Amino acid sequence: MIVGIGLWPAMALGQTNTPTRPDSAAQRPAAAGMPGPAGIWKGPLSIPGGALPVQISVIQPAANKLIATLDLPAKRLNKVPASLTLRGDTLIFYAATVDCRFVCRQAGEAGQELRGMWTQPGLRVPLVLHRADLGSVSTASVEKTVAVKATTYHTEVVSLTSQPDNVALAGTLSIPDGAGPFPAAVLLSDMGSQDRDSRQGSYRFFADIAAALARQGIAVLRLDDRGVGQSGGNGTQATTANLVHDAEAGLSYLRVRPSIDPARTGLIGHGEGGNVALLAAAQPVPPGFVVALAASGLVGLDLLxxxxxxxxxxxxxxxxxxxxxxxxxxxxxxxxxxxxxxxxxxxxxxxxxxxxxxxxxxxxxxxxxxxxxxxxxxxxxxxxxxxxxxxxxxxxxxxxxxxxxxxxxxxxxxxxxxxxxxxxLKFDPQASLADVQCPVLLLNGTDDAEVNAATNLTALEKGLKGNKRVSVRRLPGLNHWFQMPAAELIPTDDGTVDPVIAPVLLTTVRDWVLQQGSK
Structure with missing residues (x-):
């Protein structure tokens, strides 16, 4: 089973439909004798070990407007909004909320088929959809699926200062389009010097997290570590305790922005960054929530x-x-x-x-x-x-x-x-866990060779036992960088596999963050 499909959540339902662009199919006449793309298109999507039924519905409520939605009935995903763009005779469907794309052309007798290529993280396969009877689907029923949550976002260059060391930090804020107020998070990197994308070769861990969450209505701030990129300071001279000030500086920056909900502004930390987030949560002014990705529960010497x-x-x-x-x-x-x-x-x-x-x-x-x-x-x-x-x-x-x-x-x-x-080497993450009372999500991959999931999650759970708002999940098959297992990815032409962030991580974090402060 391809993870990206198997774990697309019901939270993707009801997002704002994206209207077609100015060069869309609604703006151009169909080929002679061939009807336009409006209708219901169905077919099987091939995945390792089987197939999943796919349905794309295209409605034309006005002469120059098309609305497309995606359905995966087997996964209980219905009316997932998709943009529809025409480039020449090529149709491009893109569902931003689940990051999948179908590039196709009308084909077959009287254009009754859509033939093309379906792509999503970890999967690229041919797909053929056949036109079905539009039936009782109406413009009114489609309009009811339009919701107010953001599906697009923009980025801003950010500069701030971490006190009391007076260290200049630079980064990128990915923020949903619209007035907000949005929940938000600061990303905190693992040990070592990381740039704002937490880049490992071609893999951009934090950039992928920021893009996925911003598409779902969660603002994300990611910063260059001290001494990296456009940030000042020296990372080797800063201790884990010093990095708490950087996390607090990021929180302070977000909380004063009008489009951010300060009560739902938290920290998402990876590795050591998860421990930094937990340390910040034990301070007098804690974050609204903490997501700790592969954080350590052991004394530093034991972990290293x-x-x-x-x-x-x-x-x-x-x-x-x-x-x-x-x-x-x-x-x-x-x-x-x-x-x-x-x-x-x-x-x-x-x-x-x-x-x-x-x-x-x-x-x-x-x-x-x-x-x-x-x-x-x-x-x-x-x-x-x-x-x-x-x-x-x-x-x-x-x-x-x-x-x-x-x-x-x-x-x-x-x-x-x-x-x-x-x-x-002397750092003991247990020392301050009893003071953490904000909501906490602990995540580890079961194939993490750097921070053993069983050992470290057990230790963190024990230290946080006085906090009734702690959630813990072990993600099967994922490594320290929360990448999809290589066996589930499609190799490139040279036989290698490009690392891809696991969709289960993105959906788990997103769903949990959106629940915080919603009751």
């Missing part, structure tokens, strides 16, 4: 020790080559066994035994790495002198990775001794 050891590209390549060589030797021995007269069962038993042996060795190596990281980080935590700690760490790294460039070992030791790192 459990993560993978950062290696150079050369070290990673050597490890990969060693793994491939070991398996090649197994396959070569298996081939020899076959030529020497061993039967297939004996060969399969040998290969299975060697596979278990290799996995056991990899497990031992992982345990040794965990022990090494914990020892190294404990030395940093306990050694007050930077010079002394650096000498010890560099020596440890050189012993463990003798082929590594010595400059990389020194750079790694320098990173471990920054104010941020020293603070985070």
């Amino acid at each position: 020790a459990s993560q993978a050891e950062p290696l150079s590209a050369a070290d990673t390549a050597r490890i990969g080559e060693a793994r491939r060589q070991a398996w090649a030797e197994v396959m070569a021995k298996a081939a020899k066994l076959r030529t020497s007269g061993s039967n297939s069962a004996q060969v399969e038993t040998y290969v299975a035994q060697q596979r278990l042996k290799i996995k056991s060795e990899e497990r031992k190596q992982a345990e040794a790495t965990l022990k090494f990281r914990r020892t190294m980080l404990e030395i940093v935590r306990q050694t007050a002198s930077n010079d002394q700690a650096q000498a010890i760490v560099v020596n440890m790294l050189r012993q463990r990775y003798p082929n590594q460039d010595p400059a990389l070992a020194r750079a790694r030791a320098t990173d471990l001794l920054t104010p941020w790192y020293r603070y985070y």
